[in-house]
Amino acid sequence: MSSSSAALSYAAVLRTRHSCRAFGAALLGRLSYGMVSLSLVLAVEGATGSYTAAGGVMAVFGLTSVFLSPARAWSVDRYGPRRALPPMAALYGVLLAGLAAATARPGVPVLTLAVVAGAAGASTPPLGPVMRTLWRTLIPGRLLLQRAYSLDAVAEECLFVIGPLLVGVVMMVAVAPVSLAVCAVLVAIGSLALARSPAVRIQEAQNKATAASPGPVENTPSGPAAGPPRAGPRMRQAVAVSAGVGMGLGALDLLVIAFADQHRAPQAVPWVLAALSGGSAVGGLVYGAVP
Template identity: 40%
Template sequence: MSGTTRAGSYRDVLMLPSALRTFVPALGGRLSYGLLPLSLLFTVQQSTGSFSTAGAAVAIFGLASLSMPYKARLVDRFSQRRVLPVLAVGCSAALLAIAWWTSNLVLVGAAGLLAPPLGPSMRSNWRLLTDGSTLKERAYALDAVSEECLFLGGPLIVGVLIGVVSAPVALSCSAGLMVVGTLAMVTSPVTRHTTAAPATRHPLGPLVIPGLRRILVVIMVTASGVSLAYLCVAGTAQRAGHPGAAGYVEAAIGLGSATGGLLWARRNHSRPWSTHLAGLIAVLAAGLLAASFAPNLVVLGVVMAVAGLAVAPLFVVSYLAADTVTPAHQRTEASTWINTANNLGSAAGSALAGLLIDRTTPTHGFQAGAALLALIALAVSRIRKPRDGG
């Protein structure tokens, strides 16, 4: 039996009842996260005169955001309409205080703890909106590609705002987008939804599910390899005497990812999630290996753009796999664990890449990343279909 069938169109997804009413404001709210890292970095740096303090602020926000799965648990239990506005208003208030009052690291931590889980919440909405149809995979792909575009465009918007006005204004825009987007999103009827949870609930939530733990390990290792590649791109550009070219190569990866997401969703895929993940990770491994032999930055950009075709589909498959192995009342939280695993893996990969680049060369870093991804692809391919759900 074929593993793919023709999928519905993106128009079919957007024409679902309440889809545009929910998705458009959600994108506005999520754009705030695309603006936030650079605007926070430069706001704190300009306020304190210290890049080390600014870097610490970004790191603290990131670490505090690891609370996202537990906020998603509250969303699952009490509904988006009751939880997200409180979080968004609190986070935005902290960001505005940082922008115009004091660059206090405690405030940065508070902003991170209150950051609303908008991405996982929108994926939860897609599950409801596509219920009874075959459009969920298409919707997830649209969501992943849109998010990729937001994180490509966000830094560009910040650059313009800092150049024309100031970093605090850019940070204020991030705060404003978060509040307006969240409040507009929760006016949608689907955001009233809650899921009945068992009377007794394990503190670790869906992490007790073996199938989800397997997916998270795969995502962490894969993210480590991809993050390693990003830093090797920067190292290669630096050694070539064109450090700014790293931004163009990374943009090429993002373009490849968005294209891959659009192409992936043209079909409905019926093979097990392990088969798809193994194939996509293998594409990334091959791309990193090819990158290690790239003779110049132009070729490196082309190679990494081709490898990037697998990135967005990999997240789509991961979200679908998490839905498959977790019960309905834990799916928003499970979705946030995918992102959390990705962030943790990226941090580990960045640390490893720094050591490799300092002690060897970016070429060896690409090859190490390729080897890591090849190993995890092989391990995933050996997961038997009956275990996919467990």
């Protein structure tokens, strides 16, 4: 390997000061996201005996998580990760623990589960976006930053390999609600560790310095007072395509579970979901390695 290649390698990303601590904390918290979908579907199905109910509750969880993500991102931008992440993580963890307790025995109304799941989705800490903004603070140079983003994406896919397998391990010794409780613990620990990492302090110090320094006067509005950017035709097309892909991928988990159950092979579900994410991780590594 040439010296220039070594300087732009994935290892170089991890050697950057403070990156391992922040990245490790973010990955620990995001491991919860690799487990929560399967855990929630299995827990709700076990409590209600209905995949329709499980799919509905999971849909509510996903919809509130997606549609309220701009509000959570605004909160992080406005108050900073150190002040915004801990309350979100605490609320998210408590609500997941509530779902675990509610699904521990049958007979809970589906509407109750949907409301609690919706509230949990609405409070999901944006650990991925926060980490991706931290990479810009930690990593010097555009090419090495590309490696960092690729590493981040691949590591996240690996979490979606590990997550279902961990759910499978939990299901061997316990029940699905226990895996929901594990999700709550993981996101709480990871979020608090990320919020207290030196990388976050450096980023906030840089933001304060930028805000305090006088800059050129712009003719167009910017910052918090500015309105949202207008979406042109290309942006709307990209959003529509992403929404279609997202709906297909979102339905896939439930379909895999139902299909495996129909064929009396529930033990295959973690392996199928892990294989899907593993293929995505390989694709991410290839993408990141090619300029």
